[in-house]
Amino acid sequence: MKVSYYPGCSLSGTAREYGESVEAVCRRLEVELHELTNWSCCGSSSAHVTNDMLAVALAARNLEIADRVGMDLVVPCAACYHRLKVAEKELLAGKQIEGISDIYKGDFRIKHIVDFLWEDVGEGALKEKVKKQLGGLNLVCYYGCLTARPPKVTDAKRPEDPQAMDYLMKSLGANVKSWSYKTACCGGNLILTRPDIAIRLIQKILDMALEAGADCVVTGCPMCYSNLDRMQKQISKETGEKYNIPIFYLTELLGVSLGEPSAKRWLRRHFTDATLLLRRVGLT
Amino acid sequence: MMVAELSRVIVPNSGFCRKVEEMSGEKVSACFQCTKCTNGCPVTFAMDIAPHRLMHSIQLGLKGEVLHSDTIWVCASCETCNTRCPNGIDVAHIMDTLRQISQGEGIRASQSNVPIFHSVFLSSVRKHGRVSEMEMALIYYLKSQGLTGLLKQAGMGFGMLIRGKIKLIPTPIRAISQVRAIFRKAEERG
Numbered sequence: 001m002k003v004s005y006y007p008g009c010s011l012s013g014t015a016r017e018y019g020e021s022v023e024a025v026c027r028r029l030e031v032e033l034h035e036l037t038n039w040s041c042c043g044s045s046s047a048h049v050t051n052d053m054l055a056v057a058l059a060a061r062n063l064e065i066a067d068r069v070g071m072d073l074v075v076p077c078a079a080c081y082h083r084l085k086v087a088e089k090e091l092l093a094g095k096q097i098e099g100i101s102d103i104y105k106g107d108f109r110i111k112h113i114v115d116f117l118w119e120d121v122g123e124g125a126l127k128e129k130v131k132k133q134l135g136g137l138n139l140v141c142y143y144g145c146l147t148a149r150p151p152k153v154t155d156a157k158r159p160e161d162p163q164a165m166d167y168l169m170k171s172l173g174a175n176v177k178s179w180s181y182k183t184a185c186c187g188g189n190l191i192l193t194r195p196d197i198a199i200r201l202i203q204k205i206l207d208m209a210l211e212a213g214a215d216c217v218v219t220g221c222p223m224c225y226s227n228l229d230r231m232q233k234q235i236s237k238e239t240g241e242k243y244n245i246p247i248f249y250l251t252e253l254l255g256v257s258l259g260e261p262s263a264k265r266w267l268r269r270h271f272t273d274a275t276l277l278l279r280r281v282g283l284t
Numbered sequence: 285m286m287v288a289e290l291s292r293v294i295v296p297n298s299g300f301c302r303k304v305e306e307m308s309g310e311k312v313s314a315c316f317q318c319t320k321c322t323n324g325c326p327v328t329f330a331m332d333i334a335p336h337r338l339m340h341s342i343q344l345g346l347k348g349e350v351l352h353s354d355t356i357w358v359c360a361s362c363e364t365c366n367t368r369c370p371n372g373i374d375v376a377h378i379m380d381t382l383r384q385i386s387q388g389e390g391i392r393a394s395q396s397n398v399p400i401f402h403s404v405f406l407s408s409v410r411k412h413g414r415v416s417e418m419e420m421a422l423i424y425y426l427k428s429q430g431l432t433g434l435l436k437q438a439g440m441g442f443g444m445l446i447r448g449k450i451k452l453i454p455t456p457i458r459a460i461s462q463v464r465a466i467f468r469k470a471e472e473r474g
């Protein structure tokens with residue numbers, strides 16, 4: 001299978017283990033990722049706050065590149081996915097963007113990696129390649145805001161209770177716990193501007209994951225991952241409660257399950273140790 | 285006095301509401317104060333005007349209160365309000381519009397870190413075509429919290445570095461002129 005690929009800025013930086021694991025699992029699943037030539041930033045959360053036209057045009061520039069290639073566009077970052085979908089809807093609704101709207105056909109789908117793996121690669125192909133079952137892992141799937149909401153943008157079928165990551169993890173044998181914080185907000189970039197607010201939201205998510213009986217949290221959003229993984233030490237210090245709950249990108253656990261040897265390298269990039277848990281359940 | 289009671293003592297001024305509706309394309313006047321937006325909002329504890337009250341304030345034309353509020357800057361853009369509003373009002377988008385009006389009028393943001401963050405982020409994108417996370421974080425902390433604020437982040441920065449999460453030298457993409465042209469045109473159109 002061949003698809004276009006939009007990695008987004010964070011996958012070569014703060015979310016490097018996401019980028020590495022996405023590429024590794026796609027190779028194993030015989031999915032060819034064709035990175036968009038000269039892709040640029042989608043505008044992220046800063047463009048829409050500042051200027052509506054800027055937000056749509058920055059994202060649309062990348063859609064125009066994908067449009068010329070014509071293959072479906074796979075996006076691992078939840079925020080990029082959201083901004084690209086906003087631009088797609090605007091273009092399809094007839095918004096005029098110089099140099100783009102006149103030639104745009106829009107004959108391809110934009111898919112977040114979770115939905116792509118579950119719906120397009122599919123359970124059959126996954127199961128065929130799986131080497132290790134994730135049986136010993138109790139986990140919760142954390143989707144965050146931007147692949148879910150609002151459905152008029154994301155096309156999510158169940159924005160309040162998404163399922164694809166749950167199904168995917170179950171198909172790998174993991175013990176997926178149900179919880180009500182799947183699409184709760186982690187505070188996003190408030191971690192830089194008002195860390196007090198973000199930390200309160202992060203702590204609540206970690207508490208709810210623990211209450212659900214999870215040993216770890218799985219996500220497909222670099223911002224969520226970074227907030228949950230990076231802040232646990234500080235939250236422990238500030239609250240006196242000890243937080244030590246590993247956070248994984250879904251592609252990292254999929255990679256472990258597929259027997260990908262480079263998984264060791266991804267796990268070393270975590271702030272909250274993840275190898276101990278995997279060793280305990282016999283997965284490394 | 286609560287914002288909801290203001291309509292008894294002030295004469296509503298529809299000019300501001302019309303401006304917000306025009307700029308955002310959202311029907312603020314359709315809000316009937318059901319409070320669904322507020323009930324689902326994760327950051328009301330840090331807001332001075334709850335989302336549904338903000339909507340009412342716009343309807344009443346309380347421009348100053350709205351544009352000086354903390355609310356428009358602490359909103360996390362989590363998109364819960366617009367998912368749930370029974371009248372299809374995109375409250376999150378209206379937050380963006382209010383931020384833009386407030387910045388356009390040169391109002392000092394109650395949460396000054398927020399517009400600094402966004403402008404530093406966008407400068408990096410304009411320069412390289414992609415955001416350089418390290419450059420962005422460095423300049424942001426320096427601008428918003430000074431040298432001491434930046435130094436407080438040194439430990440985290442080091443942690444990122446040894447985990448291979450920092451790209452030291454950002455190189456601009458080859459089509460950078462296209463990205464810069466997008467910025468130029470968007471600014472011309474306001």
Ligand code: SF4
Pocket residue numbers: 321324325326327335358359360361362363364365366375376379
């Ligand atoms: S988008 Fe903003 S106002 Fe709406 S629910 Fe989220 S934080 Fe609250």
Ligand code: SF4
Pocket residue numbers: 314315316317318319320321322335336339368369370371372373375
């Ligand atoms: S959910 Fe919609 S109608 Fe209800 S108070 Fe909020 S904006 Fe108004």
